[in-house]
Amino acid sequence: MDRINRKRDRLEVIHDILKIIRDRNNSIKPTPLLRYSNLSSSSFNEYYQELVSKELVREEQDKKGRKFITLTDKGFKFLEKYKYILGFIEEFEL
Amino acid sequence: MAPPHFNPQMFGTELTYTLIVVFLFLFVYFKTKEMYDLTKHRGIHLFRNAFLFFGLSYATRFVFQLVQLGALALDYRIPGMLLFPLVFPITVYLSTMAIFYLAYSMVWEKISHQYFLIASNIIAVGIAVAAYLTNSPMIIALVQLPLLIFTLVKSTKGRKKKKSHMKGLYFLVSLFWLVNLFVLTPRWFVPFEIKVLLQLASAAVFIFLAYKVLKWTG
Numbered sequence: 001m002d003r004i005n006r007k008r009d010r011l012e013v014i015h016d017i018l019k020i021i022r023d024r025n026n027s028i029k030p031t032p033l034l035r036y037s038n039l040s041s042s043s044f045n046e047y048y049q050e051l052v053s054k055e056l057v058r059e060e061q062d063k064k065g066r067k068f069i070t071l072t073d074k075g076f077k078f079l080e081k082y083k084y085i086l087g088f089i090e091e092f093e094l
Numbered sequence: 095m096a097p098p099h100f101n102p103q104m105f106g107t108e109l110t111y112t113l114i115v116v117f118l119f120l121f122v123y124f125k126t127k128e129m130y131d132l133t134k135h136r137g138i139h140l141f142r143n144a145f146l147f148f149g150l151s152y153a154t155r156f157v158f159q160l161v162q163l164g165a166l167a168l169d170y171r172i173p174g175m176l177l178f179p180l181v182f183p184i185t186v187y188l189s190t191m192a193i194f195y196l197a198y199s200m201v202w203e204k205i206s207h208q209y210f211l212i213a214s215n216i217i218a219v220g221i222a223v224a225a226y227l228t229n230s231p232m233i234i235a236l237v238q239l240p241l242l243i244f245t246l247v248k249s250t251k252g253r254k255k256k257k258s259h260m261k262g263l264y265f266l267v268s269l270f271w272l273v274n275l276f277v278l279t280p281r282w283f284v285p286f287e288i289k290v291l292l293q294l295a296s297a298a299v300f301i302f303l304a305y306k307v308l309k310w311t312g
Binding site for chain 2: 054087
């Protein structure tokens with residue numbers, strides 16, 4: 001309930017976006033990613049640019065020129081370490 | 095009272111203590127690097143900076159002591175007099191910033207980063223200038239103590255995050271710095287055994303902190 005009602009914090013949104021990509025075989029088009037992420041278009045674009053600049057995701061194109069978003073190694077690492085990152089932030093009150 | 099003299103045992107203890115403390119603080123800094131690289135979380139950035147600055151403070155504090163002890167052992171008063179006013183204000187600046195970074199790491203969401211940087215640097219430089227003018231660790235410790243209490247009390251006000259014992263640990267880390275500044279200088283007369291006890295107690299606190307970091311960073 002708490003998870004549904006409260007506003008997600010920045011790290012949680014990033015985690016959710018990365019998880020969506022990973023759970024779709026590490027390949028998803030931008031439009032479904034926007035839909036599944038439950039963000040407004042402008043927020044999504046902001047987060048998306050942040051993810052690209054931090055090299056957590058990258059854009060790829062198939063032979064037909066269609067854009068796909070995939071996780072980088074750093075993106076996988078983020079997902080792997082997410083629980084520990086949250087624990088650390090909470091324990092040290094950061 | 096007999097004049098102070100060079101004590102090799104005290105020097106060895108200080109050197110060992112400094113190496114352990116600097117190692118522990120740099121351990122905290124480097125162990126959290128991956129977490130920061132992945133998230134670019136400002137709280138983690140400030141936390142890391144606090145311990146980097148504390149590590150550097152202990153390192154420069156040792157240089158400061160080296161100058162004092164060297165002057166006693168070798169009687170090279172002229173270089174000592176030249177170095178002392180340079181090293182001490184640097185130590186004071188670094189440690190004041192460390193205390194600020196630690197407090198700000200808990201309230202960074204509420205206070206603008208720019209405002210923090212300007213205000214903390216002005217105060218830290220002000221105290222460093224006072225250190226240059228007074229050359230007195232005791233006075234500086236007395237100036238830093240209310241600053242430490244004020245920043246930590248302020249940073250704990252109105253927090254909604256889950257309660258943990260970290261504020262107490264942060265307070266101890268900062269307090270031991272002041273104790274080190276105030277008591278553990280060769281000029282200040284405190285029995286060697288008491289100094290060693292204080293060093294052991296503070297090392298235990300720093301080891302506990304490093305262990306807590308290791309628990310989450312692996």
